[in-house]
Amino acid sequence: MDESGFEAALARRAGDVERMLEALLGDALLPGEIARPAGLMRSIRHGVLGGGKRLRPFLVLESAALFDSDGEAALRVAAALECVHCYSLIHDDLPAMDDDDLRRGRPTVHRAFDEASAILAGDSLLTFAFDIIADEATTLPAEARARLVTKLARAAGMGGMAGGQALDLAAERDNPDEAGIIRLQAMKTGALIRFACEAGAEIAGARAEEREALAEFGSAIGLAFQLADDLLDATSDSAALGKAAGKDADAGKATLVSLHGVDWARRQLGGLVAQAGELLAPFGTRADTLRAAARFVAVRTS
Incomplete structure (x- = not known):
């Protein structure tokens, strides 16, 4: 798949995810809900809708597509993951965290509204993600939904993303x-x-070795994504990124780019893309879109 073909596939999936998020974050109440306060919903929608590449939900859908399982249930899981991702961005942008004014080329939620609204919007999105997956409307076996809830909780929590953010804040003084x-x-x-x-493999009921191969692929491109992010922070500008650039250097934060330099980082990205491709070998040409995703992660410009 060439670059234009991948970008078209990414945009198509992003449109599907956007429509699902719009439906899930509408005004209609779910059983057990009392009300959806209008101000809170405006801040949530500002933080979620109308921007972003939707790379994480894209990976859910394309991993499920390897097994012809990229239907409505996969789309709901993809939307749930995007809720967790957007919650993390809203909270990371707060003055107590990264203190950013710009996200995806627009004011961050705490700037467009206020800090309390941003905190509550993030809290709501995090809890709603698990609601989406656990709901019977996500038409997977109950055991599969429970496994997805557990895996997402561990990926997002103290031993995963939230713990990583704590280490990132500490890195400004600890110099890891x-x-x-x-x-x-x-x-x-x-x-x-x-x-x-x-x-995606879990949704499809794939074999253990297939799930593990895709998980390891995700680890490889996850490292590539962050390395590319650090490279962009060091070499790009705020207008191109849609968010503040140069923040790592300004904060004195150690990154692999600051340790080893730009040329090393670019070589390392090439190695991670090659590793990701090798992990997809068992899936043959069916995984060409995921291979293109690995390349995209490494060479993206924003």
């Missing part, structure tokens, strides 16, 4: 070594990407 940086990045960024790839 290379092993510490890799662990931080595997948690903060890689855990959700690994979940995205493994979730």
